Each structure stands twice: as structure tokens, then as C-alpha cells.
Amino acid sequence: MRRIVRWVAILGAGLAGLLVAAALVIGFGFVPDAKQPPYQRVASWGGPGTAPGQFDGPNGIAIADHRVYVADSLNHRIQIFDLQGHFLSAIAVGPQGLLPQARPMNLNIAGGQLYVGDYWNDAVQVFTLDGHLLRTLGGQQGAAPGQFRAPGGASAEPDGTILVADFYNQRVQMLSPQGRFIRQIGTTGHKGYVAGGSFNYPMDVAVSPSNGYFYVADGYNDRIQVFDRDGRFLRMWGGPFGLHLPASINFLGGLRGWFRTPTSVTIGPRGDVFVADQENNRIQKFTADGRFLTAFGQPPQAPGYGVGAVAVAADGSVYVTDLADQRVERWRQDLPVHH
Amino acid sequence: MSSNVGNRVLNMLGIAFASALLGLATAFVAVFPAQAATPVQARQAYPADAYVVRVDGLACPFCAYGIEKQFSHLPGVTTTDVNLGSGVVVVHVKPGTRFDQAQITKTVQQAGFTLKDIVSQPAGGR
Numbered sequence: 042m043r044r045i046v047r048w049v050a051i052l053g054a055g056l057a058g059l060l061v062a063a064a065l066v067i068g069f070g071f072v073p074d075a076k077q078p079p080y081q082r083v084a085s086w087g088g089p090g091t092a093p094g095q096f097d098g099p100n101g102i103a104i105a106d107h108r109v110y111v112a113d114s115l116n117h118r119i120q121i122f123d124l125q126g127h128f129l130s131a132i133a134v135g136p137q138g139l140l141p142q143a144r145p146m147n148l149n150i151a152g153g154q155l156y157v158g159d160y161w162n163d164a165v166q167v168f169t170l171d172g173h174l175l176r177t178l179g180g181q182q183g184a185a186p187g188q189f190r191a192p193g194g195a196s197a198e199p200d201g202t203i204l205v206a207d208f209y210n211q212r213v214q215m216l217s218p219q220g221r222f223i224r225q226i227g228t229t230g231h232k233g234y235v236a237g238g239s240f241n242y243p244m245d246v247a248v249s250p251s252n253g254y255f256y257v258a259d260g261y262n263d264r265i266q267v268f269d270r271d272g273r274f275l276r277m278w279g280g281p282f283g284l285h286l287p288a289s290i291n292f293l294g295g296l297r298g299w300f301r302t303p304t305s306v307t308i309g310p311r312g313d314v315f316v317a318d319q320e321n322n323r324i325q326k327f328t329a330d331g332r333f334l335t336a337f338g339q340p341p342q343a344p345g346y347g348v349g350a351v352a353v354a355a356d357g358s359v360y361v362t363d364l365a366d367q368r369v370e371r372w373r374q375d376l377p378v379h380h
Numbered sequence: 381m382s383s384n385v386g387n388r389v390l391n392m393l394g395i396a397f398a399s400a401l402l403g404l405a406t407a408f409v410a411v412f413p414a415q416a417a418t419p420v421q422a423r424q425a426y427p428a429d430a431y432v433v434r435v436d437g438l439a440c441p442f443c444a445y446g447i448e449k450q451f452s453h454l455p456g457v458t459t460t461d462v463n464l465g466s467g468v469v470v471v472h473v474k475p476g477t478r479f480d481q482a483q484i485t486k487t488v489q490q491a492g493f494t495l496k497d498i499v500s501q502p503a504g505g506r
Contacts, residue, residue, distance in 0.1 A: 100441055114441070144445055160445055191446060208442065209492065242492070244442060260442065302440055319440055344465060346440065364441060 071281050072296045073333040077326070080337040080359060080372040086126035087368030091116055094128045099362035099369065101194070101305070102352040103148035103155065105170055109352070109360055110155060111369060112145035119145055119157065121172065124354060126369065132172040140164055140177065147194030147245040147305050147350055152201065158192035158245075165195045165205055178203070178220040184210050184229050186222035193260075194245035194305070198253045198270055206243040206257060213243055213257055215272055226257075226272050234285040237266055237274040241285060245350075247306045247314075249329065256306045256314055263300040265316060265331065278331035279303070295321050298333040305350035315359060317351045324351050324361055324372070337372060341365035426500035431471040431479060434496040435488055438467045443493070450491040454479065473502060 087096050101112030101119075108129065109122040117139060119132040132138050139145065144161035154175065155168040163182040167175045179189040190209035197203050201218040212227035226238050233239020244260040253270030263286070264279030277283030279300045280293070294301035301320035309315055313334065314327045323338030338361070341347035345365035352360045359372040426432045438444065444462035447469055451460045456477030461470040469488075473479075481498060488495040 098441060114445070144449075146442070160442075161449060191442075191449065193442060209446070242442065260440075304440060304442070346464075349441070 071298070073298050075297065075335045076333070077335040078375045079335050080324075080374045082339065082370050083358075083373045084126065084371040085363070085368050086122075087363075087366075089367040093120065093131065094122075094126075096120075096362075096367040096369075099364065099367065100146045100349050101148035101158075102350045102360055102362050102369065103150045103307075104352045104354050104360060105150040105153070105155075108170065109369065110148050110150070111362065112148050112157070112350075114144050114146065114160075117143045117145075119148065119155075119168075119172075122369075124358070124371075126371075130172060132168060137174045138172070139166065140180065146192070147206070148352075149194060149196035149245075149247060149307070151197040151248055151250070152199065154197070156195040156197060156203070158194040158206065160191045160193065160208070163189045163191060165189065165192055165203065167203075176220070178205075178216065186225070187214070187216060187220060189214075193243065194258075196246050196248045196255070198248055198255070199250060200253075200270075202270075204246045204248065204255055206246045208242055208244060208260075211240050211242065213240070213246060213268075213272075224272055226268065226274075232261075234262060237277050237283070238268075240266075244303070245305045247308050249308050249312060251312060254329070256308070258303040258306040258316065260302050260304060263294055263302065265300075265303060265306060265314065265327075267331070276331060278327070297336060298325070298327075300325070304348075307352050309353040309359075310355050310357060315351045315353055317348045317361070319346050319348050322347045324348065324359060335374075343367075427470065427472065428503050429472055429475070430500070430502065431473065431484065431498065432500040433469050433471070433484060433488065433498050435467050435469055436494040436496050438462065438464050438469075438493065440464070443491075447488065447491040447493060450487050454483070454487060467496070468499070475502075477502070 096113050097116045098114035099111050100114045103110045111120045113120050117134050121129045140162040142161050143159050146158045146160045149156045157166045164180040165178040189207050193206045193208045195205045203216040205214045207214050210229050212225045214225045215223040227240045232241045240259050241262040242260045243257050245258040248255045257266045259266050264277050264283040266277040267275045300318050303316045304319045305317035307315050312329045316325045318325050322340050323336050325336045326334040343365040347363045347365045349362035349364040361370045448460040451457050451471050456473045458472045485495045
């Protein structure tokens, strides 16, 4: 009898703790309301395969000059489309293209150049928007300055300084345009879960062209971190104070403004921040300083996680890669009509 | 007598709490199905030319590619297939290739994961 009473008391205490935690989460405003209307999917293209216009692992996307660049990872190429999804051309493996066995991941365009994180070759490649190779950085797996271990994404400051989300090295590297090491954020090879400036598998980096602040998708910490152009930590968000919650207890990661594995981050034309929140199958939109604006997405038809990466066109349309369905989706916001 | 009544009250409170907890758990499964879903265990005949291992923590393509890349560094590995949903990794090898558990454990760890178990291995064993 006493044993039963004890277990009941333990269960009761657990429930009470849960209720207190929920009250704290809600009471402290950790679940923000949407400030903007959601987006609606208006078009999509693609499908599984190897033909032009088909994909096998579309893990990255970027937009510039009315063209959409999609990293088609397992097909070892980057496909280029117009904004309506018509295939234009591809950057393939070759002497002036991608490296052999390339596994391009997140794509970013900065200063009129395309930055490619090549996960398989431990390299960052920079292309013109026409697909001509400008330079290759790294290319040999390592932890020394200027070397990479599976870079998930790269971008550049307005002055040309290159930023690399160096996935397995648990750091973000800042390099000169020629690839000379400048500094790094994070401790090489060591995961950090709490402090700003430490990472748990950084996956992507996006730069605000207006002030050079850069945003890092700190994947398994379920948060976004922001730094100034010199690499000084500014802020982070994703759950209470952006502090990492172990996956086993991040059962609240589906709440608005929280994340479950943010794999891709990009800056919209108005400076807003868009995050691909992969395990939640949604895109979340924030102000530049991390205030939640809205979220949208749909589960894929095929099994698995849908959302892979996100990019925003000049007109505000949001393009999202769907990994499970192997396609690209275009989303538009339902803005109220003013008369 | 009074302790009996006390126990009864505690029991009733406990049942109420347990019911509420069950309700919360049900609601949790309804609201966060992806989080609550149990990975589907693959039940199939595994290829005879492969090591089949189960790995904890596989979640996204970054994980899948990381483990595939790490296994590709082992001599004799031809291809690696990763099933994110089930956490099953199928490592195809050339005939005569043998790995021991320590090698496989180390490879999985280098990719950032934990080996659960080795489900199947090529005919001939380790």
C-alpha cells in the first residue's frame, strides 16, 4: 500500500512539475503569437529522379537575378531554374564545375557570387551566377585553420570575408576572399550547448547585406545565433533564451518560435530572417532581431522530413525545398488588401 | 482508522493525477506526432554482401551523409544506404571484407552517433 502511495506521490510531483514548467513557458512569453498572416503554397516543381528538373536530395537553395539555384545533393549537381521552375542549366561535376562526388548542401548568394558548401569533399566552392567556377577553398578533411570537415553552408560579408558553417568541426570560420584564415567562432571539435558562440553542428550561415550581421543555423542546438561582422556574439533564439534543451526533452520544440533542427537560414529582401525548421516541417519567419512573425509549411506526401532549405525572391515569394517529395515549392503571403 | 482514510484520499488523488498524466501524454502524441512516433523497425531480409547496423540519433540528411562518408573511408566499402526513419545503415562491402565490432563502433562514433547493434553481417561472419 505504501509503495502505491509513494508512486502516486511521485507521479503527482511529476505532473505538478510539468504544469509549473508549462506555466513558466507560457507566462514568460516563450510562445509568441503570429504577427503576420501565414503563407500559402502556390506552386511546386520537381520529383524524384536524375533528369533535368528532377531531384535526389535537394538540400540547398538560393535566388538571385530571377534565377533559382537548387543543390541536388545526391545527383552531384546544382540545377538552375527561372522563378517559375523552368529548367535553365546545371552546374555539374567537371574541370570548371563541382568537385568529383560533390555533395552540395546549403547555397548562399552574396556579392553576386554563389557560395557552395560541399559536404563530401570538405570544400567551399565559389561560382559566378552563370555557373563559372571562381575558386575552391579547402578540399582536404581537417581541423586546421582553413580546413573543413563537412561544411554545411557558406556565405560572405559585404567586404568579401567568407563565412563557413564547419559542421563536424563545431565552428564557424571567417576567411579572406582568398581563403586565408582570419578567425573562428566556437571550439574546434567540441560541441557547446549553452553559451552563445558555441555550436552543436552548425549547418548554414546567412549574411544581412545591410549591416554584415550573420546568422548561423545551430542545427542540433535548435537555435539561431547572430554575430556582428567581426564575429562578436549578439543574440540567439529558439526556446527559452536560446538555451539548448537536450533532444530527449525538447518536446516543446514544435511551439511557435522554437525549433527542431534548423537546417537552413536566409535573409529576406526586407531584412527578415527565414529558417527551415526541418523536423517540424515548417518555415519560420522572424524580424532581424529574432521576434517571431509567422510560420508555415505542410507535411510531405512521402515519408520523412519535408523541409530542407529556404530562399526568398525579391518580390517576397519564399522558395522551399521538400526533401521527402524531392521538389521545390513556392509560397506567397496572404497579405490583407487595403482599399 | 484515520490513516486508512488518509491512504484512501491519497489513492484517489494519485489516480486523478495519473489520469491527468495519461491525458497529457495522449494530448502530447496528438499535438506532436512526429516527436512521439516510434521509429519503424525494418523487418526484412538483409543483403548478404553488407553489414547492417542500427544507429541512435539519425535525424536529418546531414546525419545520413555524415555516416555514409565515414563508412566510405573504410577499405572494402562499396556503398552505404541510410534509412533515416528506422536508423538502419546498410554498408555494402566487397567479397572477403571483414570488420570487427570495434571498427564499426569507432566509425559510427566518428560520424557523431552511437552504435545500437549489428543486425546482420556478410556471410562468413567476423
